[in-house]
Amino acid sequence: MIKVGIRFKFVFFTSLLIATIGIASSWFFSTQTRNQLEEELKKRGYSLISQLAQDGEVKDSMSVAQKAFFDEPIKRLRNLDIEQELAYWRVLLVPHETLLEEKEEWVKTGIDKIPVRKNIQNITGFVFNIYTTDNGEAFYNFVVPIYEKHSIAEEEFAAHFFGTDEDYDQNEEELLGVIQIGLTPERINIKMQTILWTRSLPLGFIIVLVGIGVSYFIASGVVKPVKLLVKITDKVASGDLTQMVEINSKDEIGLLASQFNQMTKSLKQLIDEKEGVMDQLKNVNKELSLINSELVQKNEQLNDAQEQLVRTEKLAAVGTLASGVSHELRNPLSAIKNAVFLLKRRLSRETMPDIDEKAIQFLEIMDKEIDRCSKIINDLLGFTRVTKPTRLSSDINVVVSEAISRVEIPKYIKLSKNMQTNLPMIMIDANQIDQVLINLIENACQAITDNGELIISTKVSKSFIEIEVCDSGCGIPQKEIKKIFDPLFTTKPSGTGIGLAVCYGIIQKHNGIIDVKSQEGIGTKMFIKLPLEEKDAESV
Amino acid sequence: MINKTRIYLVLIIILSALLHCSYCAYAEKTVVVIKSQDISAYNKVVKGFQDECFKNDITIKSIYDLNGKMKIGQKIVRKVRKEKPDIILAIGVLAATVVKEKIDDIPIVFCMVINHARFQLMESNITGISTEIAIEDQLKGFQSILGAFKNLGVIYDPSKTGNIIANAEKKIEDAGINLVKYEISDSKEVSEAMKNLIGKIDALWLLPDSTVVTKKSFGFIKSTALENRTPLLCTSDVFVKAGALASVSSNHKDVGKQAAGLARKILELSMPGSLGIVYPDRFKLTINTKTAEKLGLELKEIKNGTKINFYP
Numbered sequence: 001m002i003k004v005g006i007r008f009k010f011v012f013f014t015s016l017l018i019a020t021i022g023i024a025s026s027w028f029f030s031t032q033t034r035n036q037l038e039e040e041l042k043k044r045g046y047s048l049i050s051q052l053a054q055d056g057e058v059k060d061s062m063s064v065a066q067k068a069f070f071d072e073p074i075k076r077l078r079n080l081d082i083e084q085e086l087a088y089w090r091v092l093l094v095p096h097e098t099l100l101e102e103k104e105e106w107v108k109t110g111i112d113k114i115p116v117r118k119n120i121q122n123i124t125g126f127v128f129n130i131y132t133t134d135n136g137e138a139f140y141n142f143v144v145p146i147y148e149k150h151s152i153a154e155e156e157f158a159a160h161f162f163g164t165d166e167d168y169d170q171n172e173e174e175l176l177g178v179i180q181i182g183l184t185p186e187r188i189n190i191k192m193q194t195i196l197w198t199r200s201l202p203l204g205f206i207i208v209l210v211g212i213g214v215s216y217f218i219a220s221g222v223v224k225p226v227k228l229l230v231k232i233t234d235k236v237a238s239g240d241l242t243q244m245v246e247i248n249s250k251d252e253i254g255l256l257a258s259q260f261n262q263m264t265k266s267l268k269q270l271i272d273e274k275e276g277v278m279d280q281l282k283n284v285n286k287e288l289s290l291i292n293s294e295l296v297q298k299n300e301q302l303n304d305a306q307e308q309l310v311r312t313e314k315l316a317a318v319g320t321l322a323s324g325v326s327h328e329l330r331n332p333l334s335a336i337k338n339a340v341f342l343l344k345r346r347l348s349r350e351t352m353p354d355i356d357e358k359a360i361q362f363l364e365i366m367d368k369e370i371d372r373c374s375k376i377i378n379d380l381l382g383f384t385r386v387t388k389p390t391r392l393s394s395d396i397n398v399v400v401s402e403a404i405s406r407v408e409i410p411k412y413i414k415l416s417k418n419m420q421t422n423l424p425m426i427m428i429d430a431n432q433i434d435q436v437l438i439n440l441i442e443n444a445c446q447a448i449t450d451n452g453e454l455i456i457s458t459k460v461s462k463s464f465i466e467i468e469v470c471d472s473g474c475g476i477p478q479k480e481i482k483k484i485f486d487p488l489f490t491t492k493p494s495g496t497g498i499g500l501a502v503c504y505g506i507i508q509k510h511n512g513i514i515d516v517k518s519q520e521g522i523g524t525k526m527f528i529k530l531p532l533e534e535k536d537a538e539s540v
Numbered sequence: 541m542i543n544k545t546r547i548y549l550v551l552i553i554i555l556s557a558l559l560h561c562s563y564c565a566y567a568e569k570t571v572v573v574i575k576s577q578d579i580s581a582y583n584k585v586v587k588g589f590q591d592e593c594f595k596n597d598i599t600i601k602s603i604y605d606l607n608g609k610m611k612i613g614q615k616i617v618r619k620v621r622k623e624k625p626d627i628i629l630a631i632g633v634l635a636a637t638v639v640k641e642k643i644d645d646i647p648i649v650f651c652m653v654i655n656h657a658r659f660q661l662m663e664s665n666i667t668g669i670s671t672e673i674a675i676e677d678q679l680k681g682f683q684s685i686l687g688a689f690k691n692l693g694v695i696y697d698p699s700k701t702g703n704i705i706a707n708a709e710k711k712i713e714d715a716g717i718n719l720v721k722y723e724i725s726d727s728k729e730v731s732e733a734m735k736n737l738i739g740k741i742d743a744l745w746l747l748p749d750s751t752v753v754t755k756k757s758f759g760f761i762k763s764t765a766l767e768n769r770t771p772l773l774c775t776s777d778v779f780v781k782a783g784a785l786a787s788v789s790s791n792h793k794d795v796g797k798q799a800a801g802l803a804r805k806i807l808e809l810s811m812p813g814s815l816g817i818v819y820p821d822r823f824k825l826t827i828n829t830k831t832a833e834k835l836g837l838e839l840k841e842i843k844n845g846t847k848i849n850f851y852p
Contacts, residue, residue, distance in 0.1 A: 151576075151577055151607065151608015151609060151634070152608060152609070152610060152634055153750065154633045154634070154654075154750070155576050155577050155608045155632060155633065155634050156608070157654065157748075157750040157753075158576065158577075158579075158632055158633060158652070158654055159577065159579050160753070160754075160755065160778075161654055161748055161753075161776050161778065162579060162580075162581030162582075162652065162776065162778060162792070163579075163580065163581060163776070163777075163778035163781070164579050164580065
């Protein structure tokens with residue numbers, strides 16, 4: 001669809017209006033001019049025929065019916081016809097006699113074709129009519145009656161006023177006849193044509209051109225600032241609020257521009273304020289995020305600390321309990337052990353060959369279980385008696401190899417060692433670390449039930465020496481993974497829940513970290529990190 | 541010798557002069573009468589003038605008739621100049637205007653000029669008798685028939701009788717009568733004027749206005765006035781005879797006599813000149829009794845009055 005601008009619309013409709021007014025005015029003035037010219041022609045006709053009618057010689061000539069006497073009056077009439085519009089003249093006598101009829105040479109219509117007035121006795125005043133002949137010639141026809149007067153009008157009125165006796169018989173006017181003249185309107189047509197081509201059309205053309213020019217100028221005056229406003233509005237809409245409309249006119253457009261500038265200024269202020277608030281909010285948000293992350297970290301730390309604390313407390317409580325219980329059970333168990341030993345000596349085959357085999361088996365079971373109980377008690381005592389490690393510079397690879405050699409690893413387990421060579425010496429209590437590693441390896445071996453793999457590796461990581469015991473066993477359920485270092489927690493049917501808790505205690509006393517990663521059905525990784533530089537355990 | 545001759549010569553001259561003066565003092569005064577046309581009204585004026593001149597020893601040298609034509613007037617003026625009259629009586633507007641234009645060294649008395657003010661007949665040698673009767677006298681005459689009336693209508697052409705209306709307006713107002721005017725410029729407007737005035741007026745005053753009063757229009761005015769029982773009041777008894785109710789007008793013979801009297805007065809002056817324009821010293825009230833009857837007017841009270849003519 002074609003986009004039509006306001007300038008085009010304004011210029012088009014204004015020009016259309018001007019053209020319409022121009023045409024209407026031209027038509028009106030042409031009609032007026034024509035009417036005026038026709039009126040003037042009528043006046044000239046009346047004037048000419050009046051002068052002819054008042055010519056005394058005409059009356060005399062009519063009274064004696066002498067055509068030749070009209071030569072001079074007609075000559076005078078033609079002289080008076082300055083515009084040369086007189087076409088014909090005719091003199092009719094009462095009752096109906098044509099005394100004279102002549103026409104100008106240029107008149108195409110024959111004089112006999114020009115109508116003659118009938119019943120001239122009935123004419124009492126001027127008669128005017130327009131007629132067109134068969135060959136298209138038009139004439140303004142004037143007829144006037146000619147009277148022979150006996151006295152002046154005032155005296156006629158005096159006779160009427162004072163009265164007349166029978167001796168007065170000359171008060172009536174006598175009609176001699178009529179004079180008819182015809183004027184051609186041809187000159188009016190020529191004048192109208194001249195006016196049309198020399199004045200109306202050029203003037204109309206100039207008016208239309210000037211109108212278009214003026215309307216274009218006015219439209220430009222209106223449209224230019226509007227376009228500027230639109231352009232600036234676009235820029236403002238696209239976010240450039242620094243744009244200002246520079247229109248200084250005192251009219252409505254100027255007012256609009258001023259209001260627009262004011263609006264843009266206010267908008268800019270608002271947006272600036274908004275951006276300021278947004279920046280502040282962003283900063284606050286950032287600070288809050290920072291605080292939040294700090295809080296999360298702190299929370300984690302607190303959780304860890306709490307867990308450690310809980311674990312430590314648990315260890316302490318369990319240690320105290322175990323110490324008490326072990327101490328109290330140890331002596332009775334020793335007494336039972338001795339009693340069983342003595343009983344076994346007395347009830348042996350050598351002494352009593354017919355002794356029931358079963359009784360011997362029972363005694364064996366009792367002895368075994370007493371050993372087992374002793375072991376548990378020892379473990380518990382060992383747990384409670386984890387002492388401050390005695391640190392010596394040790395090669396961790398040696399410690400690891402020692403631990404592996406002390407554990408009986410089933411054959412269906414493939415053992416892989418991935419130990420970094422040239423590891424730095426580390427200050428540790430080798431016995432305690434060895435105990436930890438044995439515990440971890442035993443656990444791993446117990447987790448692997450069939451054709452599994454056990455990978456033990458060492459490496460230096462930053463300021464730590466890392467020992468990793470990785471098995472492809474059954475893994476630890478996710479919900480239990482956090483509890484494995486808790487004392488008395490075990491997933492094994494015959495476990496005591498002491499081993500990993502002891503390991504945790506030993507590594508903690510070495511200022512190290514022990515951690516686990518496990519996925520059920522895939523395997524478990526146990527990590528031990530021992531610091532290369534010795535620190536006081538209490539300070540950690 | 542020479543001295544005696546001179547003395548005789550002087551005595552003869554003185555004697556001749558005295559004789560001439562006495563001849564002059566007792567010489568017969570002559571007058572020439574010029575009438576505009578040959579109508580009975582003018583002839584009556586001539587008759588009255590002749591009678592009075594005879595009494596006053598004024599000889600009428602010639603009586604000319606212009607026959608209503610201006611051209612003849614010039615020839616007659618030439619003849620009058622040859623006759624060298626002491627005074628000229630011009631009867632009618634044509635005669636008055638012709639002599640006014642051509643003669644300024646002989647005293648002129650004019651009369652029978654309708655609405656003379658239109659023709660500016662005021663020169664140092666011109667004396668005249670107005671055709672119109674003083675408006676107060678006209679009103680008195682009309683009121684004697686109609687009694688007091690309030691609204692008097694008048695149709696007039698300002699170019700012809702505007703001066704009469706201008707002069708009469710104040711006097712009519714002073715008489716307690718409201719003048720209802722209607723201006724026309726063509727006799728064709730008379731019927732419209734009558735339609736407008738009828739019903740608003742108690743009487744219609746017909747002025748000597750040739751636009752208003754024509755042979756055709758008078759019949760219409762008369763019949764319309766009568767149909768609407770509006771009295772028609774005129775300034776000529778001719779219209780009363782034709783059917784109008786009343787007129788206040790001069791007697792033509794009396795006008796002739798008055799003109800002769802003015803002529804005598806002028807000739808008696810040491811330097812004959814103008815006595816101005818005077819109203820007729822005698823006038824008559826003419827009433828159409830038939831019309832009065834139709835209008836239902838009682839005329840008993842005024843029937844015994846003098847100077848009242850009744851028609852028919």
